Amino acid sequence: MLVRVVATLSAGIAFAAAPAAHACGPAGYSYAGVSSRNTVSGVGAALTSLAQPAVQNGHVAGWVGVGGPGLGPGGSSEWIQVGYSGFPGPTYHEVSSAIRAGATHRVAVLEVRHRTNWWRVWVDGHAVSRPYHLPGSHGAWRAIATAENWGGGSRACNLYSYRFNRVAVARHPGGTWKLVDAVYRIHSGDNRYVPASASSFVARTSTLPNAPKPQPKPPRTAASYTPPSPVATPVPVPAPATPPDSTAVAPDAAVPADPNAGTPDDPAAGPGTTP
Numbered sequence: 001m002l003v004r005v006v007a008t009l010s011a012g013i014a015f016a017a018a019p020a021a022h023a024c025g026p027a028g029y030s031y032a033g034v035s036s037r038n039t040v041s042g043v044g045a046a047l048t049s050l051a052q053p054a055v056q057n058g059h060v061a062g063w064v065g066v067g068g069p070g071l072g073p074g075g076s077s078e079w080i081q082v083g084y085s086g087f088p089g090p091t092y093h094e095v096s097s098a099i100r101a102g103a104t105h106r107v108a109v110l111e112v113r114h115r116t117n118w119w120r121v122w123v124d125g126h127a128v129s130r131p132y133h134l135p136g137s138h139g140a141w142r143a144i145a146t147a148e149n150w151g152g153g154s155r156a157c158n159l160y161s162y163r164f165n166r167v168a169v170a171r172h173p174g175g176t177w178k179l180v181d182a183v184y185r186i187h188s189g190d191n192r193y194v195p196a197s198a199s200s201f202v203a204r205t206s207t208l209p210n211a212p213k214p215q216p217k218p219p220r221t222a223a224s225y226t227p228p229s230p231v232a233t234p235v236p237v238p239a240p241a242t243p244p245d246s247t248a249v250a251p252d253a254a255v256p257a258d259p260n261a262g263t264p265d266d267p268a269a270g271p272g273t274t275p
Contacts (some may be wrong), residue, residue: 084162
């Protein structure tokens with residue numbers, strides 16, 4: 001069995017050619033991030049792409065997820081992840097294509113309450129995928145929050161910088177979130193792990209992508225003045241009277257769940273964080 005789900009905020013990233021003066025990374029996959037020490041029912045983080053990635057070959061990505069190659073039943077490969085990427089995965093679902101460098105989104109994967117071994121993807125407190133069945137996953141996998149660098153078969157010089165803030169793990173299906181406090185560090189190749197705390201860090205390459213150049217403002221031109229046409233003053237119209245026994249009720253505003261507010265176990269409210 002091979003089950004892989006990649007739900008990506010593609011960011012509309014235009015990948016530019018990275019400097020080719022020397023080969024920076026391995027031809028295969030390399031990483032910088034953290035893994036929880038204990039098994040979980042979900043993982044989430046506020047994820048920011050700090051600069052526009054530059055990719056010479058292959059791809060770079062920043063994501064949170066669970067599972068991996070050989071971690072399913074009988075050594076099969078199962079995983080589910082969500083994050084920023086410019087490269088389609090095996091089963092690829094684009095969540096958004098209008099993500100700018102510097103934008104932050106709370107991304108998470110979470111096991112569904114009362115449906116063990118079923119998982120969904122969340123972005124900014126909203127479920128953005130259908131439930132996926134991952135046999136044998138309940139109570140079996142550690143959380144991962146990491147940047148990923150793939151050379152596409154050659155020693156490519158790919159550049160990126162991602163910030164992972166308030167990485168949280170769910171202790172039970174459907175929620176009960178807490179900031180991660182015990183992690184294994186992951187870093188290999190040209191990828192750098194720069195911690196701020198156990199639950200917040202920056203993952204980046206040794207060489208950073210170039211900062212976007214500011215766009216020049218268009219030159220100002222003198223505009224000709226056209227006097228306004230006379231407009232008749234409207235006659236005020238009285239508002240209709242409200243019968244004394246009626247009550248005007250405003251429709252409820254749609255309030256997205258705050259993933260850091262700690263509203264825990266209601267999967268419809270989105271993953272929260274309870275430190």
